[in-house]
Amino acid sequence: TQLLEQSPQFLSIQEGENLTVYCNSSSVFSSLQWYRQEPGEGPVLLVTVVTGGEVKKLKRLTFQFGDARKDSSLHITAAQPGDTGLYLCAGADDYKLSFGAGTTVTVRA
Amino acid sequence: DTGVSQNPRHKITKRGQNVTFRCDPISEHNRLYWYRQTLGQGPEFLTYFQNEAQLEKSRLLSDRFSAERPKGSFSTLEIQRTEQGDSAMYLCASSLGWEGEQFFGPGTRLTVL
Numbered sequence: 001t002q003l004l005e006q007s008p009q010f011l012s013i014q015e016g017e018n019l020t021v022y023c024n025s026s027s028v029f030s031s032l033q034w035y036r037q038e039p040g041e042g043p044v045l046l047v048t049v050v051t052g053g054e055v056k057k058l059k060r061l062t063f064q065f066g067d068a069r070k071d072s073s074l075h076i077t078a079a080q081p082g083d084t085g086l087y088l089c090a091g092a093d094d095y096k097l098s099f100g101a102g103t104t105v106t107v108r109a
Numbered sequence: 110d111t112g113v114s115q116n117p118r119h120k121i122t123k124r125g126q127n128v129t130f131r132c133d134p135i136s137e138h139n140r141l142y143w144y145r146q147t148l149g150q151g152p153e154f155l156t157y158f159q160n161e162a163q164l165e166k167s168r169l170l171s172d173r174f175s176a177e178r179p180k181g182s183f184s185t186l187e188i189q190r191t192e193q194g195d196s197a198m199y200l201c202a203s204s205l206g207w208e209g210e211q212f213f214g215p216g217t218r219l220t221v222l
Contacts, residue, residue, distance in 0.1 A: 004151075033210065033211075035213075040215075040216075040218070041215050041216065042113075042115075042200050042202075042213035042214050042215045042216045043152065043200075043213045044213070045210055045211070045212060045213075048210055088151050088152075090151070090152075095140070095142075095157050095164070095165065096142075096154045096157070096165070097142075097144075097152070097154065097202075097211060098154070099151030099152050099153070100151050101149065101150050101151050102150075102151050
């Protein structure tokens, strides 16, 4: 059972379109991390958000942490085929990360 | 490249056999974690070490699983008497301190026939 719920489960869009994926939890976390994972590989850390209401931008990716530190969103502007992958959010509680099931994003050329 | 490395990358075994995986963390990281990921799910925490001490084990880690980090550097995860339900990707991560971000290795894909 995943503590974090991610939506949608799958997302397929055309190159150049925008997309948003969501990560929601009933628990408060000290921080929340977003990872991207490609098939057969380990997750690669994209960003860590710590403060409620925090917004971080990484090129075309915008990450937001909810005021109550229970939810987060990832917005990708002008998606490219290289953005294809499984996007995972993970809530940090001391030593342990609790992951969502992920959103599989496919960007068609 | 000084990231986290894992060996082997793939392991196919027959039910009932024992398997051992190795993880080499980022050299200055004192914390090392093991996770398991099955198809369609995010990684699930198994256990973690601070230096050579194993400080927490998930209830997912049955008696057939054992992990060690003898000198506080590399770690091994052994599964005895493997079962088909053990088939998964086993991921290792490391961090610096308890607030440090966790960096993952490429994983070991285990298939139990």
